[in-house]
Amino acid sequence: MTRLRLGVVFVVLAAVFAGWGGWTLWQAGRPFDAEVARDAALQAGRSGVATLTTLDYQSIDAGFGRWLEVSAGPLREELSSAQDASKQQIAKAKTVTTGTVLEAAVTELDVTVGTARVIAAVEIVVRPEVGEQAAKRSRFQADLARTDTGWKLTGLAQVPYVPA
Known part of the structure; x- marks a missing residue:
């Protein structure tokens, strides 16, 4: 083999090795990106569900402000459009609800x-102005979207319990 051919072979092998190494590093980084995104979505989902299941009739405006902070898209539009009617109902009922996420998991991530x-098991404690407080457990499914300011809830639905 001539020196020129040998040099070309080494250059080609070096290029192939560099390409393979770069591709391997890129692939190795992808699961980390997914893990970071999953953790961020889970945290935002937990926090958002807790926020949207918590409201004090004595500070309705602040509560609705928090609801709007954790929401985006269709959910935010729905909350905004129903805000006045919801505030009246909550003020009339004179209740304080506190939602605590007991367990949560990311079920889908793109x-x-x-x-x-995200799905979440939530304990919601309802304290009326008069009478006994009551606690109930519910399951929720939250849809999230990544925005410029982080993950936000775009949908929230209660998941019915269906016994086996």
Whole structure:
């Protein structure tokens, strides 16, 4: 083999090795990105569900402000459009609800599109102005979207309990 051919072979092998190494590093980084996104979506989902199941009739405006902070898209639009009627109902009922997320998990994640779905088991304590407080457990499904300011809830639905 001539020196020129040997040099070309080494250059080609070096290029192949560099390409393979770069591709391997890129692939190795992708699961980390997914893990970071999953953790961020889970945290935002837990926090958002707790926020949206918590409201004090004595500070309705602040509560609705928090609701709008954790929401985006269709959910935010729905909350905004129903805000006045909801505030009147809550003020009339004179209740304080506190939601605590007991367990949560990410069930779907699309890092490329920036969407996620979280399910959560929540204990909601309802304290009326008069009478006994009551606690109930509910399951929720939250849809999230990644925004410029982090993950926000775009949908929230109660998941019915269906015994086996």
